[in-house]
Amino acid sequence: MVEIRKPIPVAHAVELVMKHAYPLGNEEIPLENAYGRILAEPLLAKHDVPPFDRSPYDGYAIRSEDTDGASGDSRVPFRVIGEIGAGHVADRPINKGEAFRIMTGALIPENANAVVMFEQTVETKDAFTIRKPFSKGENISFKGEDAKDGELLIDAGALIHPGTIALLATFGYAHVNVAKQPVVGILSTGTELLNVDEELVPGKIRNSNGPMIMAQLDRMGIDYKSYGMHADDLDSCAQMVAQAIEETDVLITTGGVSVGDYDHLPLIYERLGAKVLFNKVAMRPGSVTTVAVLDKKLLFGLSGNPSACFTGFELFTRPAILTMMGADKPYMPRMTAELSEDFQKPNPFTRFVRAIWESTPDGVVARPAGFNKSSAVSSIARGNCIIVLPSGTRGFTVGMKVDILLLGAEQGVADWVL
Ligand SMILES: Nc1nc2c(c(=O)[nH]1)N[C@H]1C(S)=C(S)[C@@H](COP(=O)(O)OP(=O)(O)OC[C@H]3O[C@@H](n4cnc5c(N)ncnc54)[C@H](O)[C@@H]3O)O[C@H]1N2
Numbered sequence: 438m439v440e441i442r443k444p445i446p447v448a449h450a451v452e453l454v455m456k457h458a459y460p461l462g463n464e465e466i467p468l469e470n471a472y473g474r475i476l477a478e479p480l481l482a483k484h485d486v487p488p489f490d491r492s493p494y495d496g497y498a499i500r501s502e503d504t505d506g507a508s509g510d511s512r513v514p515f516r517v518i519g520e521i522g523a524g525h526v527a528d529r530p531i532n533k534g535e536a537f538r539i540m541t542g543a544l545i546p547e548n549a550n551a552v553v554m555f556e557q558t559v560e561t562k563d564a565f566t567i568r569k570p571f572s573k574g575e576n577i578s579f580k581g582e583d584a585k586d587g588e589l590l591i592d593a594g595a596l597i598h599p600g601t602i603a604l605l606a607t608f609g610y611a612h613v614n615v616a617k618q619p620v621v622g623i624l625s626t627g628t629e630l631l632n633v634d635e636e637l638v639p640g641k642i643r644n645s646n647g648p649m650i651m652a653q654l655d656r657m658g659i660d661y662k663s664y665g666m667h668a669d670d671l672d673s674c675a676q677m678v679a680q681a682i683e684e685t686d687v688l689i690t691t692g693g694v695s696v697g698d699y700d701h702l703p704l705i706y707e708r709l710g711a712k713v714l715f716n717k718v719a720m721r722p723g724s725v726t727t728v729a730v731l732d733k734k735l736l737f738g739l740s741g742n743p744s745a746c747f748t749g750f751e752l753f754t755r756p757a758i759l760t761m762m763g764a765d766k767p768y769m770p771r772m773t774a775e776l777s778e779d780f781q782k783p784n785p786f787t788r789f790v791r792a793i794w795e796s797t798p799d800g801v802v803a804r805p806a807g808f809n810k811s812s813a814v815s816s817i818a819r820g821n822c823i824i825v826l827p828s829g830t831r832g833f834t835v836g837m838k839v840d841i842l843l844l845g846a847e848q849g850v851a852d853w854v855l
């Protein structure tokens with residue numbers, strides 16, 4: 438007798454998964470490896486930025502008080518007493534009527550309080566004139582104007598992106614304290630599966646879920662261990678799952694979670710003593726997505742159907758992994774778009790439609806990416822977002838506003854809740 442499963446709302450399922458996404462602690466890593474990781478401690482300014490008053494232009498450092506009364510008819514002259522390149526320091530202060538040639542980024546010499554760009558001068562040998570007064574502080578980049586010593590700049594939990602790397606480098610962080618990342622196991626189950634390089638034979642298909650999930654992890658910068666493909670044999674599959682759990686922090690399996698004679702994952706979870714958090718979600722595709730916990734490790738039983746597998750990963754696995762690695766914003770960015778094609782299927786469950794969004798002069802529009810069954814592969818390939826259609830709705834027509842979840846965005850940028 439087939440067990441009747443009770444579907445739970447998507448938001449509840451996400452919440453259950455997230456409750457079991459335990460952080461793995463922190464580690465120090467070299468700055469050059471820190472891109473894509475999550476800051477484990479707040480980033481405080483270790484000194485002022487810039488660390489000294491400096492010139493924002495190539496020009497002349499002067500005393501502003503010496504420019505009083507300058508005009509087109511009455512140009513004020515200056516005598517050039519030397520040159521300061523970036524990285525160099527003036528050998529003496531300036532006095533009345535004097536100027537240093539100064540390059541962008543160079544330390545402002547003592548007594549100078551303004552910079553005149555070369556273009557604002559008429560130059561002769563070792564001298565120049567100007568035609569307008571300058572105010573105190575004009576064209577100076579002030580010490581601490583970008584960041585003040587001790588200031589909180591980035592909170593713990595933030596994704597380290599190229600800008601964060603620049604800031605860490607500015608303060609001399611050769612090593613960075615980041616949250617540890619999980620090692621994720623991937624196992625594709627199904628007797629019908631062939632390797633990518635095998636010829637098709639009747640009844641068999643190539644394993645597309647395994648490579649797809651590896652790529653979904655790759656784009657998050659997550660390490661994985663592939664356990665390849667495994668036929669639907671209960672005992673050996675159970676053994677493989679047990680071994681994979683031993684060797685990894687999170688296990689993703691694909692296929693074998695429905696109610697078919699060879700859908701062994703539910704029984705394998707039972708044998709292992711794993712606690713099943715849910716085995717049916719009120720969503721399409723991916724209603725059979727099953728998540729279990731064993732020894733504080735999350736086991737994601739994603740559907741074998743490619744679109745369901747893909748969606749299950751993005752909705753449940755991705756935010757859980759991001760939370761384990763310390764991210765404070767683990768969800769996909771969400772936007773509103775106008776539907777540019779009809780989508781006429783009824784939606785008894787929340788429907789996640791692989792779709793294409795683009796920005797037009799009239800705003801953001803989105804349309805389904807083609808064949809939209811759970812088994813679809815083609816629409817995953819074409820899509821760059823997922824349209825969310827709430828349960829209980831019938832058809833959606835052109836011009837209606839829909840929510841879309843953006844795929845492939847830099848991890849950890851959004852704070853999306855269903
Ligand atoms: N009696 C019922 N039958 C089914 C139900 C149900 O509620 N009652 N649910 C259907 C839904 S919805 C889905 S989705 C599928 C899910 O099945 P499983 O997740 O157990 O996956 P499999 O049966 O192993 O495979 C489904 C489908 O996907 C293909 N597949 C599997 N693995 C891969 C892979 N690695 N790469 C590419 N394609 C893969 C497989 O050949 C099947 O065609 O169950 C429905 N049935």
Ligand code: MOO
Binds near residue numbers: 720724725726742745
């Ligand atoms: O579990 Mo499914 O809802 O057709 O993908």
